[in-house]
Amino acid sequence: MEFTIIGTVKSPITEPVDMNWGEVVSEIVLKPEYAPGLLGLDDFSHLMVLTVLHEAEYVPEKHLRRHPQERMDFPLVGIFAQRARHRPNRIGVTSVEIVEVTDSSVKVRALDAIDGTPVIDIKPYVPVYDRKDATIPEWMLEMMKGYF
Template identity: 55%
Template sequence: MKIEMEPIGYVRNKVKDRKDVSWGEDTSSIILDEEYISGLKGLEDFSHVNIIYHLDKAKYEKDKHLQRRPQNRDDMPLVGIFSQRGKDRPNRIGITSVKIVSVSEDRIVVEGLDAVDGTPVLDIKPYYPVYDKKEASVPEWVDRLMEHYF
């Protein structure tokens, strides 16, 4: 089965190269294609959104990425790609919950989006705490991994 999608817009920010840390310092604009602009109506009443995007610069290689140490760090355990949020994934899909800075006619400005400039955006969904924030647990290595991420 082949699935095809078209972007609804693109990320614009100062991040030109892929990176693994300090995403919390970045502010990004998601500029929508004209046909989707009216879909932003009401989003200004939310504090956060989930951004779904295409990791177009990712290069998944099964032998290299199916199991690896997160961020290729020696202090991390060897785990499968589905146990981490690495960018080199089989279907190159990214999803991040981010804080809304502002919503205007054709764009949404957010903080903490881990996507480089020009990344195609596939969808924007409002963050609903009842769905998105559940009590959850993670292995201890995730806390160490994320120390400098945001």
């Protein structure tokens, strides 16, 4: 299976970090052939961005089970119980706020992707699909303090 890269992230952040993404404004610049697909997106306030975590390196012995952010005060959990970037399939998913839609790009706030990250899809955030009433463990709430 192959994915088509539809665009690239332009971001002031050039190195992966685990904190303070909330106010970062990035731009998703689409390839010209996909730009017409932005029609109507400006009617939404948020979207889901799917990226290729191109600088991540998954090492099963290190990443399949680990303490999130290497913090020993968090429980040992499997990769599928966390949102770490080092994954078997280096796919990132982030819900972001739309700042501006142009003819060929979308400016967004709180996209945790570095400059040059390939984008494989964007979809409008629709609460009826994307549940807000989800349950998450306490350690995840603690870990996310300061992330966005």
